[in-house]
Amino acid sequence: xxxxxxxxxxxxxxxxxxxxxxxxxxxxxxxxxxxxxxxxxxxxxxxxxxxxxxxxxxxxxxxxxxxxxxxxxxxxxxxxxxxxxxxxxxxxxxxxxxxxxxxxxxxxxxxxxxxxxxxx
Amino acid sequence: xxxxxxxxxxxxxxxxxxxxxxxxxxxxxxxxxxxxxxxxxxxxxxxxxxxxxxxxxxxxxxxxxxxxxxxxxxxxxxxxxxxxxxxxxxxxxxxxxxxxxxxxxxxxxxxx
Numbered sequence: 001x002x003x004x005x006x007x008x009x010x011x012x013x014x015x016x017x018x019x020x021x022x023x024x025x026x027x028x029x030x031x032x033x034x035x036x037x038x039x040x041x042x043x044x045x046x047x048x049x050x051x052x053x054x055x056x057x058x059x060x061x062x063x064x065x066x067x068x069x070x071x072x073x074x075x076x077x078x079x080x081x082x083x084x085x086x087x088x089x090x091x092x093x094x095x096x097x098x099x100x101x102x103x104x105x106x107x108x109x110x111x112x113x114x115x116x117x118x119x120x
Numbered sequence: 121x122x123x124x125x126x127x128x129x130x131x132x133x134x135x136x137x138x139x140x141x142x143x144x145x146x147x148x149x150x151x152x153x154x155x156x157x158x159x160x161x162x163x164x165x166x167x168x169x170x171x172x173x174x175x176x177x178x179x180x181x182x183x184x185x186x187x188x189x190x191x192x193x194x195x196x197x198x199x200x201x202x203x204x205x206x207x208x209x210x211x212x213x214x215x216x217x218x219x220x221x222x223x224x225x226x227x228x229x230x231x232x
Binding site for chain 1: 151153155157159161168169170171174175180212214216217219220221222223224225226
């Protein structure tokens with residue numbers, strides 16, 4: 001079955017960096033795009049970034065553009081989110097999620113999420 | 121960016137009764153390919169979101185048939201024909217027609 005497992009979250013000081021990983025299994029990873037979506041504590045969902053199946057196309061939310069970088073390693077079935085210059089408002093659960101085939105950017109499967117807390 | 125507005129914010133429902141959630145987008149969600157990429161997600165307490173409906177009305181694999189989606193253009197609806205206890209949670213609409221992807225603010229379904 002499709003599985004997405006996030007890791008790398010934790011507590012980090014403002015201005016520092018963190019790298020999240022999303023390990024995929026149960027499907028042909030190299031054929032699917034992957035999103036990162038976040039959810040601040042007690043709040044709604046906010047899309048962060050997406051990467052195409054081959055890594056050739058990437059899009060970012062304005063709130064993270066220039067600070068976050070999405071990448072993937074298809075040999076390791078893993079997507080990464082490098083987060084630099086972190087701010088308090090980046091505190092959230094970060095989910096990776098798979099792009100549904102033939103449905104533009106629609107998301108079908110979600111991971112369990114990893115919590116990032118930005119605090120001094 | 122496309123703004124997604126959901127109503128109501130909260131929906132107390134009696135078990136076995138229907139529930140309906142509305143979602144309106146600030147612009148048409150019809151993609152250049154002719155499809156409308158409006159999805160509905162369910163988030164149970166303490167769980168990640170789960171896809172219920174894609175492309176306005178396509179029920180995802182394993183989703184009970186008491187869930188149905190409808191709408192067109194800028195106005196969309198999720199209906200639960202008979203609410204069960206396991207349906208408690210927050211429901212989100214989401215558009216994937218253009219980047220950035222955007223979500224509605226969520227509707228909390230709870231049992232009266």
